[in-house]
Amino acid sequence: DQQVKQNSPSLSVQEGRISILNCDYTNSMFDYFLWYKKYPAEGPTFLISISSIKDKNEDGRFTVFLNKSAKHLSLHIVPSQPGDSAVYFCAASEGGTYKYIFGTGTRLKVLA
Amino acid sequence: GAVVSQHPSWVICKSGTSVKIECRSLDFQATTMFWYRQFPKQSLMLMATSNEGSKATYEQGVEKDKFLINHASLTLSTLTVTSAHPEDSSFYICSAPDKWPPYEQYFGPGTRLTVT
Numbered sequence: 175d176q177q178v179k180q181n182s183p184s185l186s187v188q189e190g191r192i193s194i195l196n197c198d199y200t201n202s203m204f205d206y207f208l209w210y211k212k213y214p215a216e217g218p219t220f221l222i223s224i225s226s227i228k229d230k231n232e233d234g235r236f237t238v239f240l241n242k243s244a245k246h247l248s249l250h251i252v253p254s255q256p257g258d259s260a261v262y263f264c265a266a267s268e269g270g271t272y273k274y275i276f277g278t279g280t281r282l283k284v285l286a
Numbered sequence: 287g288a289v290v291s292q293h294p295s296w297v298i299c300k301s302g303t304s305v306k307i308e309c310r311s312l313d314f315q316a317t318t319m320f321w322y323r324q325f326p327k328q329s330l331m332l333m334a335t336s337n338e339g340s341k342a343t344y345e346q347g348v349e350k351d352k353f354l355i356n357h358a359s360l361t362l363s364t365l366t367v368t369s370a371h372p373e374d375s376s377f378y379i380c381s382a383p384d385k386w387p388p389y390e391q392y393f394g395p396g397t398r399l400t401v402t
Contacts, residue, residue, distance in 0.1 A: 175308075208390070210393075215395075215396065217380075217393030217394045217395045217396050218330070218393045223390060247290070263330065273320070273332055274381075274391070
């Protein structure tokens with residue numbers, strides 16, 4: 175049973191435009207969400223996080239939105255750059271456990 | 287930022303042998319480390335939580351006798367795949383938080399294990 179889902183396995187975006195990556199979850203006990211970026215044969219790199227008490231968190235070109243009622247979060251990258259091309263994973267943590275449940279990932283390709 | 291290293295980055299072993307993978311926090315102490323496994327084109331699956339000075343906590347379905355975890359110091363955790371079989375071939379990644387609560391964790395570069 176996949177508790178964290180990323181339904182789009184891949185996404186292509188033109189350089190300079192907005193990239194929107196989506197993530198859905200089923201466990202209402204999740205209270206902390208993170209986005210990671212991963213290159214092949216490397217470990218994930220932390221991008222941005224959001225607590226369930228917020229609905230938006232911004233860090234430079236990256237913004238994460240959380241819709242608790244819909245159990246949905248999204249990562250916006252504006253403007254997209256070719257260096258953003260990677261696999262993006264969302265992850266969720268259940269209160270106090272600090273264990274991450276990862277989504278299946280979305281491969282983003284930013285076209286120059 | 288905090289750095290986590292893994293060694294080796296790539297290992298090939300014969301079926302039936304054991305392989306040890308090291309995970310080190312280079313510039314911080316980590317009382318807790320996490321071990322993940324990733325199959326091709328799939329998500330990272332948490333295998334176990336490694337605790338310094340105590341037994342590891344394994345996720346459901348993970349064989350503790352097959353995947354031995356030892357957290358020998360505040361900067362080192364090891365994962366030993368015992369009696370490896372081809373189905374154990376995978377990408378193994380560790381992570382560690384540099385502060386508590388460990389909401390944000392730093393991942394190692396991963397170890398590619400191929401069992402022939």
